[in-house]
Amino acid sequence: MSHKMADVTPELLDRVVVVLVRARNPNNIGAVARAMHDFGFRHLRIVSEYAPPLEAARSAVDAVEILTSAESFITVAEAIADCTLVVGTTAVGERALEHPLYALSEATNKILEEVANQDGHVALLFGSEKTGLSNEELSYCHCLLTIPMHQQEEMRHPSMNLGQAVAVCLYELVRTEGVYAAKGIRESARAEEVERFVELFRRVLEVSEYTRRHPSNCSEEQIRRLVLRMGLQAADVPVWMGVLRQMLWKIKAEEDAG
Structure with missing residues (x-):
């Protein structure tokens, strides 16, 4: 080459x-x-x-x-x-x-x-x-x-x-010769979008008491690495954020009902 x-x-x-x-x-x-x-x-x-x-x-x-x-x-x-x-x-x-x-x-x-x-x-x-x-x-x-x-x-x-x-x-x-754009490639999530997802994900882990039961898996760095390995696409971030918010709402509703 x-x-x-x-x-x-x-x-x-x-x-x-x-x-x-x-x-x-x-x-x-x-x-x-x-x-x-x-x-x-x-x-x-x-x-x-x-x-x-x-x-x-x-x-x-x-x-x-x-x-x-x-x-x-x-x-x-x-x-x-x-x-x-x-x-x-x-x-x-x-x-x-x-x-x-x-x-x-x-x-x-x-x-x-x-x-x-x-x-x-x-x-x-x-x-x-x-x-x-x-x-x-x-x-x-x-x-x-x-x-x-x-x-x-x-x-x-x-x-x-x-x-x-x-x-x-x-x-x-x-x-080095570049690898040129292929059609249909989806846009990756920007770091600021990933960080918002990390914060919301950490909140779900706390509210669901996962962090209390499994503290060794829940440092900020571990959670961020886990999220980055997902390879989030920009279009997927609002979908996942909606899923996590729904989970938080459901947990809170059950707590209020109990």
């Missing part, structure tokens, strides 16, 4: 957003912005409780516009609200994973398929330079990708610098 940058249109690239979670080093953020500029990506989102010092990002050569237009969010949920696919990045290491894990080349096909067939955005999540993405942050992801690296004996699991990792992922996206 040949790989041509021309195969991936600017319109498709424009649906990919890079989300940096708890990134603090301005030079790393600058390197990310430079990689985005070089490969044709525009949308940078930063999740942090504190405003990152973007003015100190000296490594963002020719990428001032990307830094200037970067959006800041307090939570991951806010940053990915308009996304139909959220892909987290991980060096794996010794962490026990609860998500499908793809090598970068496999994940690239999944991402390009999504941007070709959907109107929403795809989020690429990158964690902090020191700790990566936390389990709570990973719970918002549909799947994970990892960049295969050479493992040397008697050394800790290798990981990439943040700017390098973003550059490698974006390069793989522009070099």
